[in-house]
Amino acid sequence: MEKINKIYGIKAVISDKKANEQPSFLSESETKGVRNFHTTVEGYKATPLVSLDNLAKELGVSKVYVKDESYRFGLNAFKGLGVTYAIAKVLCEKLDVDINSVSFDYFKSPEVAEKIKDMVFVTATDGNHGRAVAWAATQLGCKSIVYMPKDSSLRRLQHIKDAGADASILDVNYDDAVRKSKEKAEEIGGYIVQDTAWEGYEKVPNWICQGYTTMAAEALDQMKLEGVIRPTHVFLQAGVGSFAGGILGYYANIFKAQLPITTIVEPEKAACIYKSALANDDKPHAVTGDLDTIMAGLACGEPNTVTWEILRDFASAYVSCPDYVAARGMRVLANPIGSDEKVVSGESGAVGLGLVSLLMEREELKELKDKLQLDENSVILCFSTEGDTDPDHYKKVVYDGKNPSIFE
Numbered sequence: 001m002e003k004i005n006k007i008y009g010i011k012a013v014i015s016d017k018k019a020n021e022q023p024s025f026l027s028e029s030e031t032k033g034v035r036n037f038h039t040t041v042e043g044y045k046a047t048p049l050v051s052l053d054n055l056a057k058e059l060g061v062s063k064v065y066v067k068d069e070s071y072r073f074g075l076n077a078f079k080g081l082g083v084t085y086a087i088a089k090v091l092c093e094k095l096d097v098d099i100n101s102v103s104f105d106y107f108k109s110p111e112v113a114e115k116i117k118d119m120v121f122v123t124a125t126d127g128n129h130g131r132a133v134a135w136a137a138t139q140l141g142c143k144s145i146v147y148m149p150k151d152s153s154l155r156r157l158q159h160i161k162d163a164g165a166d167a168s169i170l171d172v173n174y175d176d177a178v179r180k181s182k183e184k185a186e187e188i189g190g191y192i193v194q195d196t197a198w199e200g201y202e203k204v205p206n207w208i209c210q211g212y213t214t215m216a217a218e219a220l221d222q223m224k225l226e227g228v229i230r231p232t233h234v235f236l237q238a239g240v241g242s243f244a245g246g247i248l249g250y251y252a253n254i255f256k257a258q259l260p261i262t263t264i265v266e267p268e269k270a271a272c273i274y275k276s277a278l279a280n281d282d283k284p285h286a287v288t289g290d291l292d293t294i295m296a297g298l299a300c301g302e303p304n305t306v307t308w309e310i311l312r313d314f315a316s317a318y319v320s321c322p323d324y325v326a327a328r329g330m331r332v333l334a335n336p337i338g339s340d341e342k343v344v345s346g347e348s349g350a351v352g353l354g355l356v357s358l359l360m361e362r363e364e365l366k367e368l369k370d371k372l373q374l375d376e377n378s379v380i381l382c383f384s385t386e387g388d389t390d391p392d393h394y395k396k397v398v399y400d401g402k403n404p405s406i407f408e
């Protein structure tokens, strides 16, 4: 591991790990049914892969692709992919059926609905995952209970309530809210559908990760239509690391020795993956405290224990970013150059692109740019994992310039 000195608040660790075996639960054969299943969910459509050609020219790279997950299932974020697949797998186990033989509508049929109507799904969330759980549970005629950490956005809480959940904000941070949801599920005999794993709780979060592979596969298909076989660089933002681990683990299986150079990006106050990489003892390490950041979806202090190993073994770099990096990404995507398309990207969706723009534009960050081998041949893939899920804050950042720029 090599530590890069802090510049403009940006800290990085470069990996010297040689990749181990690819994670088998994210192999092509293990995940091949996932996308088929998603196509049966009402409203499924591949989200746009936006090619920002003028931005690429401006930054001096070959291509900048942004997968716009604000279009996913009308939920303004990607989380419905993990939730629909994981809940379906839970139901398949209960009903003793094979997921490859059923559609999402199967669970809504009267005879199945009768069997599952008393099920309660419980989860903790910074917003997007909980909204997806509420949305899926309601469609299936089931109940959901959703806990949010302190200082959560009231707009996000309202979205979750509107989707049908019994939702509330607790006076604890994200990781403690996860513990509360586990306790609640145990107390009422509910089903915990948490998008992070810990020792003894791996099955459901692994299904959630498998669910995320649909967007990774879609992106590759969409690039192929433009004659691009693989990106050279992928930037993945991390909260607990399930999203990043799901995508990276899948790409590790697909690309093997040709894996794109992958950078894990986190907010500085909740950089548990960066902290774990820096410790360099193979173990996940937690960050505690308020986890205060505008990137609410990434405000998680305890790594997913399964995906940590994927991030440890396959990522090339881990970067800890101050909030202005996300704000910059939101603004860059909201202000397209020339004929480039606009992408409405929220705080947790935009940080990867914000980092890319800084690496390519700021001479002071050249060391990190060079370590990542970013140059005029680079084909960069970012995932904008949410739209304006907190519209008031989005406007403050994008319209009013709230949150400092690098120059302040």
Ligand SMILES: Cc1ncc(COP(=O)(O)O)c(C=O)c1O
Residues within 6 Å of the ligand: 077, 078, 126, 128, 129, 195, 237, 238, 239, 240, 241, 242, 243, 244, 296, 297, 298, 300, 348, 349, 385, 386
């Ligand atoms: C918009 C958005 N992006 C990224 C993430 C990160 O996902 P993970 O916690 O799996 O790292 C989240 C998690 O809530 C999110 O809401």
